[in-house]
Amino acid sequence: MIQAPKGTYDVLPEDSYKWQYLERILRDTAKTFGYREIRFPMFEHTELFIRGVGDTTDVVQKEMYTFTDKGGRSISLRPEGTASVVRAMIEHGGFNGALPVKCYYIAPNFRYEKPQAGRYRQHNQFGVECFGAKSPSANAEVISLADTFLKRLGIRDITAHINSIGCPNCRPKYYEALKAYFEQYKDQLCPTCLERLDRNPMRLLDCKSPVCSEIAKDAPRTIDYLCDDCKTDFDETLKLLSRMGVDYQIDSGIVRGLDYYTGPVFEFIASGIGAQGTVCGGGRYDGLVEQLGGKPTPALGFGSGMERLLLVMEQLGVPIPGAETIDVYVATTGKDAGDAAQKLILELRRMGISAERDLCDRSLKAQMKYADKIGARYTMVIGDDELAAGTANLKNMQTGEQIPCVLSAATIEAVL
RNA sequence: GUGGAUGUAGUUCAGUUGGCUAGAGCGCCAGAUUGUGGCUCUGGAGGUCGUGGGUUCAAGCCCCAUCAUCCACCCCA
Numbered sequence: 001m002i003q004a005p006k007g008t009y010d011v012l013p014e015d016s017y018k019w020q021y022l023e024r025i026l027r028d029t030a031k032t033f034g035y036r037e038i039r040f041p042m043f044e045h046t047e048l049f050i051r052g053v054g055d056t057t058d059v060v061q062k063e064m065y066t067f068t069d070k071g072g073r074s075i076s077l078r079p080e081g082t083a084s085v086v087r088a089m090i091e092h093g094g095f096n097g098a099l100p101v102k103c104y105y106i107a108p109n110f111r112y113e114k115p116q117a118g119r120y121r122q123h124n125q126f127g128v129e130c131f132g133a134k135s136p137s138a139n140a141e142v143i144s145l146a147d148t149f150l151k152r153l154g155i156r157d158i159t160a161h162i163n164s165i166g167c168p169n170c171r172p173k174y175y176e177a178l179k180a181y182f183e184q185y186k187d188q189l190c191p192t193c194l195e196r197l198d199r200n201p202m203r204l205l206d207c208k209s210p211v212c213s214e215i216a217k218d219a220p221r222t223i224d225y226l227c228d229d230c231k232t233d234f235d236e237t238l239k240l241l242s243r244m245g246v247d248y249q250i251d252s253g254i255v256r257g258l259d260y261y262t263g264p265v266f267e268f269i270a271s272g273i274g275a276q277g278t279v280c281g282g283g284r285y286d287g288l289v290e291q292l293g294g295k296p297t298p299a300l301g302f303g304s305g306m307e308r309l310l311l312v313m314e315q316l317g318v319p320i321p322g323a324e325t326i327d328v329y330v331a332t333t334g335k336d337a338g339d340a341a342q343k344l345i346l347e348l349r350r351m352g353i354s355a356e357r358d359l360c361d362r363s364l365k366a367q368m369k370y371a372d373k374i375g376a377r378y379t380m381v382i383g384d385d386e387l388a389a390g391t392a393n394l395k396n397m398q399t400g401e402q403i404p405c406v407l408s409a410a411t412i413e414a415v416l
Numbered sequence: 417g418u419g420g421a422u423g424u425a426g427u428u429c430a431g432u433u434g435g436c437u438a439g440a441g442c443g444c445c446a447g448a449u450u451g452u453g454g455c456u457c458u459g460g461a462g463g464u465c466g467u468g469g470g471u472u473c474a475a476g477c478c479c480c481a482u483c484a485u486c487c488a489c490c491c492c493a
Contacts, residue, residue, distance in 0.1 A: 001466090003484080058491050062417075080493085109493080114417080116487060125493060192490065209489090257492060267493095278493060305493030333451055364451055372453035381452060397453070 007113065007121025017322040022153070022306060023106055026126045029149040030104040033141065035128055038103040040084040042110075046074040052083030052292055054259025056199055063111040077110035080258070081127040082285070082301060083292070089131065090294040099132030106306075117274030118308045126309075128282075129301035131289070136233055139264050139284065140240035142300055146268060146280045147246045153309065154318035155270070158279065160241075161251035162266045164234040165202065165222050168287070174225035175201055185215045202255040221252040230263060237264055260285040266302070273311040280304035325375035327416060328394075330357045331367040333383040340407065341382050347409035353416065372397065378416065382407070 004010060011019055027037070046066050053060050065077035078084055085103065088094070094101055105127050113119055128145055130138055143160055150158055166174055178201045182189065189197070189204075193212050196203045205216050226234060241248050248266075256265045265283030282302020289297040313320065328348060330341040338357075345355035356374070358367045364381065371379045379395045386392040386407065393402040394415055405411050 006484080063491075111492075113491070114489095115485090116489095119492075123493065127493095203491095206491095275488065276492075281493060303493055308493060331452075363446090365453080366446085368453040370453085376453090379453075383451060385451085393452090395452075400453090402452095 005121070007115040007119075009120065017324050018310060018320045019306075021320050021322045022309060025152050026104075026106060026149055026304075026306075029145060029152060030128060033102070033145045033148075035102045035104040035130075035145070038085055038088065038105050040081075040088050040105070040107070041078070042108065043075050043077050044084055044087065046076040048083050048087055048292070049076055049079060052086065052260065052288060053080060057257060057259055059111060059258065063113055065110050065112055078107070079111050080109055081105055081107055081125055081303060082129060082258075082260070082288070085127070085129050085301075086288055086292050086294070086299070090289065090292060095131060095289070095294060095297050100138065101131040102129070104128045116276065118276030118305070118311055120307060124306040125303045126306055127301060127303040129299060131297050131299045134286070134298040136236035136240055138298075139233070139237040139300060140244060140246075142282070142302060143237075143241060143248075143266055144244050144246055146266075146282075146302055146304065147244075149304075150268060150280070153313060155279075155309070155312055155316065158268050158270050158312070160246060160248040160266050160268055161254050162238070162241075162248050162264065163222060163251055163254040164226055164230055164264045165255055165261060165283075166226050166230050167262050170225055170227040170230055174220065174222055177220040177225060178202070178204070181219050182215070188212075188215065203257070205253050205255055216253070222255075223250070223252060234264055256281065256283055260288040260291070262286045264300075268304075270308070270312045270315075272315050273308060276308065278305075279308045279312055323375070325354075325377060326356050326371075327353045327377050328355045328412060329367070329371035329374070329376035329379045330355060331364055331371065331379055331381045332358060333364045333381065334387075336384070336387055337382040340387060344380075344382075344407065344409060344412075348412065351409060351413055353409075353413060378412075380405070380412070 030037075046064070049060055049064060055061065059079050064079050067075055069075050085105065089101065106124065107127070108122050108124050110122050113121060115121060128142060130142055143162070147160060165171070179197065182193075182197055182201065182204055186194070186197075188211055190207065190209045190212050193204050193207050193209070202222075204212065205219060207213055207216060223234065238248070238250075254265055254267050261283045263284035263286065266281070267278045268280040269277045270279050271277060280302055281304075282300065284298070284300040286298045289295070289299060328345070330345055332338050332341045341357045345357050348355040356376070358370075362370070368379065376397055379397060380392050381395075382392050391404055391406050394405040394412060395402045403415055405415055
């Protein structure tokens, strides 16, 4: 049997309404904040991610689906959205018009990872990017957007964890202090942390091994090493968040794994959906546009994993509206009723009323059972008697009440 | 990439220390004086026991390999 590739999954017809609902809330929220949708390809030149995401990151080093196409180009399936957005904006001169440019996307990402709870090889992400605004109010707006859609989805008890990892000016001093601190404990650190000490020291703050995390507790914190600009930017951002009613906590362990982040970074972390609890993560990346060949442009954004959002909602028991049902099921019996039913449902459908009839030549009883299972709101039985009389009963499947009704789409519509 | 757990009908699972034609609930299909769903009852369809080897008179059960799923590490959304 051929099954879906590892780390992928199917959304079946009985569940797709959940995705449609989620997407609707996300789009509506983005819209109310003045963000417009951007769409971009599912694959890009590998070079884009190497330069954009960073060639030291795990995402680029070992998780990309990279292949050579028939033209000899190195192509990669998109592992994250931001690099593509920036590329598209630079390519089309998006930063030459009115700033800020604010856009969002809903798109799948691909990473060759080992699947587990809340982690897939193809996952869908809702992402938001804001270009050309350096102000704390831009920071606050983006975080507030995330906070807003989470609330609108009914996801409570999730707070924003915020940190600032500093700009290129303050980072070197911090790195020095950080390295000096961890060097003292070199003999106690886990093997992966030892490696991180050289490659990406900030990741040490994030280690979950008991020994390392104990050591990390007293490590120098980025926020104590911020330059004046970064510090006022951070403080101002927090002030605005409080004013906007966004619950947050400062968390010096938030460091992010993509190279392009600078300044404030944040994650919304859920408990109860397994080890992969980050439901939304992002921050400022002021250097990325220039890095990819555009003119220096301040920017920030976030990505939010939609599978995880759905997991959290399920875990919280948040009701998801919109399960699909059918308005009218027309059951038939006898030889001539089929044609009449066909005509009727065609008219109903033209009016935008969803209508179905038997397609399997089944008994009346079986048709009624089917109507019940698909959640038909009303059923109508047409047989020889009804054809002769020109009327039939429209049955409310919830109450069982039957309403006599002329055999015309217009009268049925009136009853509904 | 590392570690742990698990693979038996569509699905959730039983299946004694290896021993007859492999079971149940739910779901599906069909019936219960032949024109009306939900509740109940009856019957039916549906399984290469993940796959390939091995041990044995005999393997769903034991051994090896392999694949897949789940969970954790790592990493990230």
